[in-house]
Amino acid sequence: MFRIFALGLTLTTSGAATIAVAEPVGDPASGQKQFRRCASCHMIGPDAQHRVGPALTNVIGTAIASAPDFAYSDALRVAGAEGGIWDAETLDAYLANPRQVFKGNRMSFRGLRNDQDRADVIAYIETFADQNEAVDVAEGFAVSAEILAIEGDVEYGEYLGSECKTCHQPSGDDDGIPNIVGLAVDDFAIAMHAYREKFRENSVMQIIASRLNDEEIAALAAYFEELEN
Amino acid sequence: MTLSRRKFLGTSVAASAALAAPMSFAAGHGKPHVVVVGGGAGGATAARYIANDSKGEVAVTLIEPTRTYYTCFFSNLYLGGFKTIDDLGHSYGGLAAGGVNVVHDWAVGVDRSAKTVTLAGGATLSYDKLVLSPGIDFVEGAVEGWDLTSQNAMPHAYKAGSQTELLKSQLMAMPQGGTFAMVAPPNPYRCPPGPYERVSMVAHFLKENNPTAKIIVADPKEKFSKMALFQEGWANHYEGMVDWIGSDFGGDNVSVDPDAMTLSIDGEVMNVDVCNVIPAMKAGRIAEIAGVTDGNWAPVNAIDMSSKADADVYVLGDSSQQGDMPKSGFSANSQAKVCANAIRGALTGSRVFPAKFSNTCWSLINTNDGVKVGATYEATDEKIAKVEGFISATGETADVRQSTYEESEGWYAGITADMFG
Numbered sequence: 125m126f127r128i129f130a131l132g133l134t135l136t137t138s139g140a141a142t143i144a145v146a147e148p149v150g151d152p153a154s155g156q157k158q159f160r161r162c163a164s165c166h167m168i169g170p171d172a173q174h175r176v177g178p179a180l181t182n183v184i185g186t187a188i189a190s191a192p193d194f195a196y197s198d199a200l201r202v203a204g205a206e207g208g209i210w211d212a213e214t215l216d217a218y219l220a221n222p223r224q225v226f227k228g229n230r231m232s233f234r235g236l237r238n239d240q241d242r243a244d245v246i247a248y249i250e251t252f253a254d255q256n257e258a259v260d261v262a263e264g265f266a267v268s269a270e271i272l273a274i275e276g277d278v279e280y281g282e283y284l285g286s287e288c289k290t291c292h293q294p295s296g297d298d299d300g301i302p303n304i305v306g307l308a309v310d311d312f313a314i315a316m317h318a319y320r321e322k323f324r325e326n327s328v329m330q331i332i333a334s335r336l337n338d339e340e341i342a343a344l345a346a347y348f349e350e351l352e353n
Numbered sequence: 354m355t356l357s358r359r360k361f362l363g364t365s366v367a368a369s370a371a372l373a374a375p376m377s378f379a380a381g382h383g384k385p386h387v388v389v390v391g392g393g394a395g396g397a398t399a400a401r402y403i404a405n406d407s408k409g410e411v412a413v414t415l416i417e418p419t420r421t422y423y424t425c426f427f428s429n430l431y432l433g434g435f436k437t438i439d440d441l442g443h444s445y446g447g448l449a450a451g452g453v454n455v456v457h458d459w460a461v462g463v464d465r466s467a468k469t470v471t472l473a474g475g476a477t478l479s480y481d482k483l484v485l486s487p488g489i490d491f492v493e494g495a496v497e498g499w500d501l502t503s504q505n506a507m508p509h510a511y512k513a514g515s516q517t518e519l520l521k522s523q524l525m526a527m528p529q530g531g532t533f534a535m536v537a538p539p540n541p542y543r544c545p546p547g548p549y550e551r552v553s554m555v556a557h558f559l560k561e562n563n564p565t566a567k568i569i570v571a572d573p574k575e576k577f578s579k580m581a582l583f584q585e586g587w588a589n590h591y592e593g594m595v596d597w598i599g600s601d602f603g604g605d606n607v608s609v610d611p612d613a614m615t616l617s618i619d620g621e622v623m624n625v626d627v628c629n630v631i632p633a634m635k636a637g638r639i640a641e642i643a644g645v646t647d648g649n650w651a652p653v654n655a656i657d658m659s660s661k662a663d664a665d666v667y668v669l670g671d672s673s674q675q676g677d678m679p680k681s682g683f684s685a686n687s688q689a690k691v692c693a694n695a696i697r698g699a700l701t702g703s704r705v706f707p708a709k710f711s712n713t714c715w716s717l718i719n720t721n722d723g724v725k726v727g728a729t730y731e732a733t734d735e736k737i738a739k740v741e742g743f744i745s746a747t748g749e750t751a752d753v754r755q756s757t758y759e760e761s762e763g764w765y766a767g768i769t770a771d772m773f774g
Contacts, residue, residue: 171756283706286402286690290683290711291760291767300763327743328713328760331729335709335740 148240150247158236158245165232168252173302177231181252183210188226192265192315192324195308195349199228215249216242265323267314271338276309276346284340285347287332294351305351312345384412385700388470388480390460390639392417394426395486395669395685397448397772402693404452410701414454414478416470420444422773423513425544426682427765430717432510432521433554434561441513447774460487463643465663482696485645485660486669486685487637488512489543492649495633496536497608506611507628510551511543523627524558530565531626534616536607537572538631541650543671543680545578546726548631550716553583556591557719569625570597571618573605578679579716579726585747586718636672650674655732656708657695658688667692676736677728684712686768691732708732715761721751723758 159168165176172179178194189196189204196204203226208214218225219242221235236242288304296305304312318324319333320341336344389400392415404413421442430436445455462471463483470478491509493500499507510520527533533555537548552568559566568591576599577583587595598604603619609628610617616625635641635649645651645660651668652661653675660666669692670685678684691708698705713727728742745757 279704280706282406283690283694283704284709286694287687287709287711289767289771290686291764293767293770295770297766297770298763299766300759300761301767327725327745328727331727331741331743332711335729335731 148243150243150245150250152244152248152251154241155244155246155248158241159248161233162245168249173298180249184212184215184246184250184253186210188214192311192318193302193304193307194311195306196311197226197228197230199226201308201310212246212250215246219245265314265318265321267317271317271342272310272313274338274342276342276344277339278343278346278350280340281343281345281347284336284344285351288344288348291328304348307345307348309342309345309349312348313341316341316344384410385481386412386414386479387482387484387696387700388478389413389415389484389486390470391486391488391637391670392419392422392445392448392455393486393488393670393685394424394682394768394772395671395689396484397422397445398686398689399484399486399667399669399693399696400453401448401451401772401774402690403696404448406693407697407701407703409452411697412454413452414456415445415448416456416458416460416472416478417445418457418459419514420457423517424682424765424769425511425513425547426768428510428513428517429547429551429554431517432524432551433557433717435554435717435720438518441517443769443773445773451774460639461642463639463666465643465666468665480665481700482665482667483643484667484669484692484696485637485640485643485651485672486689487639487672489634489636489671489680490638492633492635495538496630499536499609499611499630499632503609503611503630506614507609507630509631510629511547511631511634520627520629524555525562527559527563527566527626529563531563531567532623533559533566533568533627533629534623534625535568535570535629536609536616536631537570537574537577537604539573539605539633541680542631542634544714545679545681546583546714546716548572549577549579549583550718551629552595552597553586553591553716553718556587556594559594560591566594568595569616569618569623570595571604571607571616572597572599573607575600578714579724579744581747582724582745583716583718586722586724590719590722634671636668640668640672646672647674655735655737658692659695667696676730676733677739678710678712678730678737679714681712681714682768683714683764684710686771687711708737710737713764715757715764717758717761721755721758723754723761724749725757725761 166180168180172181174194178191187204188208189200219236222231222233291301292304296303316333319329322330387403389396400413400415403411421444423441428441449455459473460470461473468480508516508520510516606619608617615622636646636651640646640651645662645666651672653668653673658667660668669688671680687710697703710730713725715723715725717723724745726744729740730737731740
């Protein structure tokens with residue numbers, strides 16, 4: 125992916141954007157303008173956080189539905205579980221027709237019909253690659269299916285979750301500390317295990333997670349998935 | 354630790370006969386009644402969690418004299434110009450909407466044998482469980498020459514609100530090149546990094562508005578919370594402005610004259626323009642009146658924050674003597690949740706879970722230069738004991754410091770929502 129986009133950028137800056145290739149070459153500057161349509165739901169950049177949609181900072185080249193602290197639709201989670209990757213081709217198909225590709229996903233967007241527009245947006249997204257350390261750090265971190273299968277005790281999760289609410293607001297508001305309400309259980313659990321094993325950075329989260337056992341993490345995950353804003 | 358460790362389970366709900374006492378504010382009718390004294394990080398949180406989680410099974414009355422509560426945490430940021438006073442103010446409407454009976458009055462008496470609380474307005478409330486979270490008061494005679502009648506000339510500004518505004522106005526009125534003095538408190542006291550964050554915020558204000566002014570700190574301690582971080586920050590941002598005098602150099606031998614506006618450190622008398630006296634502290638007075646203090650503080654059992662003197666009285670936050678947790682809003686909020694879970698269990702038979710405590714104290718040194726220290730804690734037979742901790746490092750990048758500050762903003766929004774709804 126990196127090579128393809130590097131090539132794309134080179135061609136664009138050399139004024140050869142109109143060269144006849146099978147796929148249009150993306151222009152990140154034009155993509156930045158197109159991205160405004162995405163920006164009502166998605167943040168991108170070094171400080172990007174999940175909003176209605178996940179942060180897209182480092183999305184290209186990663187497994188589908190792999191940001192550890194975002195509640196994806198089942199459709200995208202299945203696609204990710206089946207080994208789907210957000211490469212340019214997949215993203216292009218998705219952006220062309222979000223309703224039909226990964227049916228049942230929750231992205232409320234008509235899509236970009238124009239091939240060039242999609243290439244531009246993808247080129248723009250690609251310029252942010254490797255700026256999101258959290259995603260990198262959580263990548264390559266695995267939690268066994270056995271642990272993820274632990275059924276959480278929601279009532280215990282409610283008690284344990286009271287500690288989380290000192291910083292994470294149950295309203296889902298985010299004033300500098302990310303929202304955790306409504307996260308999918310597996311995403312929540314993976315994120316907490318990653319903090320516990322010090323794969324994810326944040327000194328507060330690491331010590332909070334380090335004294336939670338597997339059952340307690342499952343209890344929290346179950347509670348916060350159920351909690352509604 | 355296991356769930357079976359709690360022995361409250363199955364204790365009778367015992368709608369107490371004391372509910373017949375005169376003029377009860379309890380929703381009554383046989384419902385158990387919890388009275389909470391003090392609407393800060395401990396009391397407001399406890400009241401809200403007990404009322405919310407018991408879903409009407411427990412009547413909760415919160416006694417708090419002020420209608421607008423100004424958080425002590427973040428009040429230094431008001432001195433530094435990063436927050437307005439209104440940013441710090443919170444009302445109790447959310448608690449009332451959540452089913453807490455909020456009474457704006459002073460609790461002036463506790464009769465533990467009759468299980469009643471008397472208010473300044475004359476009412477008497479019966480309780481099944483009493484939660485005391487009255488914050489701090491000052492030890493009389495702690496700083497020679499200073500008493501509460503001096504607080505207008507030499508504010509403590511260690512209970513937020515009018516005192517904080519007074520200190521800010523004195524800071525703004527300082528003559529160019531003047532001297533801002535602080536008398537720092539001995540351990541233990543509310544918010545260990547607080548005086549030093551205040552020095553940082555005052556320095557920030559002075560650097561912008563009065564760059565030749567000086568800050569002198571007389572401290573009875575040899576060292577203080579986040580000392581290396583603050584001293585690094587003072588050297589980097591406010592070089593030559595802050596003179597900290599610890600106990601080795603007479604910082605523990607201090608007297609003040611509020612009429613003459615002088616401060617004496619180890620016999621050397623100096624004129625000062627502002628003098629922020631933060632005296633030694635003790636539990637809020639109602640804890641002493643209730644007879645649950647031993648010395649300056651109220652000893653509690655770590656497992657549920659119940660008083661060592663009375664199993665039906667709980668003491669939260671700054672007033673409690675619990676072990677390793679610092680006296681902070683975060684700690685009080687954390688203790689309140691453990692206490693609320695235990696009280697609900699005792700009164701309604703709901704499940705009681707093992708005590709888990711945590712604390713983080715963020716401090717701002719300069720614009721976007723935030724640092725933090727924190728730890729987790731557990732209940733042992735003797736005390737609340739520290740499990741694991743962390744502290745910001747000296748020499749961190751500007752990005753790390755900025756994200757720490759942004760995290761503190763998120764925490765402020767989170768904890769105030771958690772306290773006040």
